[in-house]
Amino acid sequence: MSPEHIGFALLILGIFLLLGKWIRMRVELMQNLFLPASVIGGFLALFLGPGVLGRIAGNFFGEDSFWITGILTEEIMEVWSSLPGLMINIVFATLFIGTVLPGLKRIWNVGGPQLAFGWSLGWGQYVIGLLLALLVLVPFYDMPPFVGALIEIGFEGGHGTAAGLQETFADLGFPEAYDLAVGMATVGILSGVIIGIILINWGVRRDKTKIISNVKGMSAMKKAGIVEEEDRNSGPEKTVRSESIETLTFHFAIVGLAIFIGYLLLEGITWLEAALFGSDFMTYVPLFPLAMFGGLAVQFFVDKYDKHRLVDRQMITSIQGFALDILIISAIATVSLAVLGEYLVPFLLLALFGILWNVFGFFVFGPKMLPDYWLERAIGDFGQSTGVTATGLMLIRVADPETESPALEGFGYKQLVFEPFLGGGLVTALSAPLVFQFGPIPFLIFASVMLLIGLLMGLLYFGRKKAE
Structure with a gap:
């Protein structure tokens, strides 16, 4: 991949962001749905890329056609597919830079309810998936029991985790699980975005949100996402003189330092673990939670x-x-829209029950576990539990565009405990081999116990604190 390809891909990404903003300003439906320009531009790029336009063109012009990738080249898609994993490190590294550092009490009070809620959704996916496998998929479709783990692997682990487990699925004797996991990741992201936006709009119209309210009274400018001229301020302060270093450059370097510290922490802990215990637990942990420590x-x-x-x-x-x-x-x-064939019905059952569990958790557990701003906070965990961390962050941005609630802060605190295990962590990576090795019943019992711990902490501890 040449520097020219990378630069050109970023330029095209900028054009789609501008198109997304233009559509938001012009189309009232997009304004009423509170869709950010990044979401609109993302779906526009998805439709014009290889997943939709490319497939349609392939049916008419053949697989060797110039249009097989839509209007976007393979090089562009390759660059774009790497960006979420890079950008999420910046998002988490910036959570605490320039703020008053929180104490352990605040971390527990703000992040604890988020952890209990997200923990319940994540382990519940294993419980639902394994029950579905034992009762339907194994006896009627002759599938291995570990397919019950594909809900959490695909929804919370995402495409990256699914791709990383390709050889594992083959070693377990069911390579088709890779296509199912990738399909689950695709459905998870799409349903996470679409259902998440619907839930936010439901919350706004039912007065369940505290940040976005009084939609009918919003001005046309505000709906279009434009700040009124009289409300515009000077923005960020210039803290250094440009002849020494530009202020933006200085702050970007600060963020880079935070990420680098996180990288050194991860590498150091991984090396120490291997040297002392001979294990590789930390190799399954992503960088961005450690980047948050770097920011601290x-x-x-x-x-x-x-x-x-x-x-x-x-x-x-x-x-x-x-x-x-x-x-x-x-x-x-860069969502993959590959068509699933032979196992379409089992795939749809896994996706349907996974989505229903997350929606059920959102409405039933969210209001009872989260002490304040419940919808703004629950929507982030719903997004992550349905379509990886990036989806959760996107939905938080829609529900709380100016970061006025503790949603993003609590979501960040939660990752410190959540990510090493679920959402692409150790349990996500080892769940299929563990079910294969020890059988579905022991793992189902273990997942049920973990779910019970999350429910008890959320409903009886944090829920009672809310009532007080």
Whole structure:
């Protein structure tokens, strides 16, 4: 991949962001749905890429046609597919830079309910999936029991985890599980975005949201996503002189330092674990939770030594918003829409029951577990549990565009415990081999116990605190 290909792919991504913004400004339906330009542009790119336009063109002009990839080249799609994994590190690294560092009490109070809610949704997917496998998929479709784990693998693990388990599925004697897992990841992202937007709009119209309200009273400018001229401020402060370093460049370097610290932490812990215990637990942990620790380390240093207040929170927030927009549009644009064949009915059953469980959890557990801003907070975990972390972040951005609620903060705290296990972590990676090795019943019992712990913590501990 040449630098020219990378640069050109980023330019095209920018054009789709502009088209998304133009459509948001012109189409009232998009305004009423509160769709960000990144989501609109992402779906536009998805439709014009190999997944939709390319497939249609292939049917008419053949597999060797110039239009087989739509209007987007393979090089563009390759660059875009790498962006979500990079941008999510920036999003989490910027969570605490320029803010007052939270104490352990706040982390527990804000992140605890999110952890209990997300933990319940994640382990519940294993329970639902394994029950479905034991009662329907194994006896009627002659499939191995570990296919019950594909709901969590596809929904929370996403395409990356599914791709990483391709050889594992082959070793377990059912390589078709790879196509099912990728299909689950695709359905998860699409349903997460679509159903998530529907849930946010339901919440707005039923006065369940605290951030977005009074839709009928919104001005046309606000619906279009434009700040009124009289409400515009000067934006982020210039904290350094341009002849030394541009303010944006300085803050971007600060964010880069936070991510690098997270990388060193991950590499150090991985090496130490291998040297002391001979295990590889930390190799399954993604970088972005450690990037958040890097941001905490940077902010600790800033609190102590930044006497001239060089770090501006507004500038950091702008960098975070930029990364989120790039993450969202590239994640949606590169969704795979490969058609599933032989196992279509089992696939649809897994997807349907997984979605129903997440929707049930959103409506039943969300209001009872989350102490405040329940919809803004629950929508992020719904998005992650249906379509990976990026979907959760996107839905939080729709429900809370100015980060006025603790939704993003609590979502970030939750990842510290959640990600090493679920959502692409150790349990996600090892679930299929564990079911294969020890059988579905022991894993089902274990998943049920984990689900029960999440429900008890959420409903009886955090739920009672809310009632008080």
